[in-house]
Amino acid sequence: MLEPNFSESQLQQAVNSAFIRLIFEERGEWVFANVPSLFDEFVLGWDSAFYFPWLPHPALEEHEGCNFFIQYKLSCELTTRGAGQWNDWKEPYLRFKIPHSTKGPDNRHQDDYHQWERLKELANKNYPTFYATNSTLKKENLKEISKDGSLLCKTPFLDVRDITQLHKYVTFTETSDFFLLHSEIEKSPRLGNDFIFERLRETRKASMSESNRLLYESLKELAVNDESWQVDLRQISDSLSSGSDVGKVWLVRSLLSGFIGRHIGAQMFWYPGRG
Known part of the structure; x- marks a missing residue:
């Protein structure tokens, strides 16, 4: 060897x-x-x-x-x-x-x-x-x-x-x-x-709607033991399920960005792809 x-x-x-x-x-x-x-x-x-x-x-x-x-x-x-x-x-x-x-x-x-x-x-x-x-x-x-x-x-x-x-x-x-x-x-x-x-x-080329969903699911896993995270995520969950038109997608994106800023202290970037 x-x-x-x-x-x-x-x-x-x-x-x-x-x-x-x-x-x-x-x-x-x-x-x-x-x-x-x-x-x-x-x-x-x-x-x-x-x-x-x-x-x-x-x-x-x-x-x-x-x-x-x-x-x-x-x-x-x-x-x-x-x-x-x-x-x-x-x-x-x-x-x-x-x-x-x-x-x-x-x-x-x-x-x-x-x-x-x-x-x-x-x-x-x-x-x-x-x-x-x-x-x-x-x-x-x-x-x-x-x-x-x-x-x-x-x-x-x-x-x-x-x-x-x-x-x-x-x-x-x-x-x-x-x-x-x-x-x-x-x-x-x-x-x-x-x-x-x-x-x-x-x-990175995933649609904003799909990226929102994937990010929400990841955050949900991390929120198991944090009640403040769970409260904020419920609001995002309601918006996710309320529709998929452009305005709703951007609203969810804004909510996710604010969530990450408050709870993680980081900025969220999204690079447009198709869809």
């Missing part, structure tokens, strides 16, 4: 910087990469997170006000026929492990899926939640593709929202356009930044 000659934190720093660079080039905005302490990461589940104001997902206060999440994993390369997943690829492949290894009460190593469970909670609410891993084992190559602006294109991203089962390993090859998730085989698209941002662009 061949291991990369750089750390997970090195990959994290490079990819975070690439996201900041990309957003600035595309939108002229500087975004901030939130990186929690190791203690906080255990609670949150992610390594890095951003707040992108154009997404229809409200900022999550308990997740440092973010709505886009990344967990970084280092992949090693397996090159021999005796490797665990060789028969699935029949060629050298890269692999990372989803659970952490921890020592149990009997002092034996066991798989800990706590981090995965936190990520899946976010993904189940439809928040953009990704594993990001390396496609190279050499730090010099990582530096080169960071410098020439192609790092995000060459970084494999796995959308946690696409995963339906519990798995231990994720495998892929340098040229594959998909991942295999093991033990029970599940196939999932391998996403580069083009795919990720295309998904975000598609979301």
